[in-house]
Amino acid sequence: MAPAVYDxxxxxxxxxxxxxxxxxxxxxxxxxxxxxxxxxxxxxKLWDDCKHRVEALVLWKLQRTGGFNTEI
Structure with a gap:
């Protein structure tokens, strides 16, 4: 039987x-x-450090393709 506490x-x-x-x-x-x-x-903290890079990549893809593409 498994223990009663799971993490x-x-x-x-x-x-x-x-x-x-x-x-x-x-x-x-x-x-x-x-x-x-x-x-x-x-x-x-990890997300705050890299959020601007992800957003920049999305904007770059939008400008490059001229539309919204869900594949990053």
Whole structure:
């Protein structure tokens, strides 16, 4: 029989861009808000460091193709 306590961290396996979307739109289902916010702190810092590069790439692709393309 498996232990009663699980720590499932699927979030850590996601790409950073998806993590940023989750952090911007999450709802706490289990746990406490301060604990979740502290957990996200490291990933928020990573996203803040590279967000401008992702946005620049998207803008460059839009200018290059003349339209919106979901493939980055």
């Amino acid at each position: 499932i961290r699927v979030f850590e396996l996601l790409p950073l861009k998806i993590k940023a979307s989750v952090m911007g739109n999450y709802i706490v289902l289990y746990g406490k808000l301060p604990g979740i916010s502290e957990y996200f702190y490291h990933y928020r």
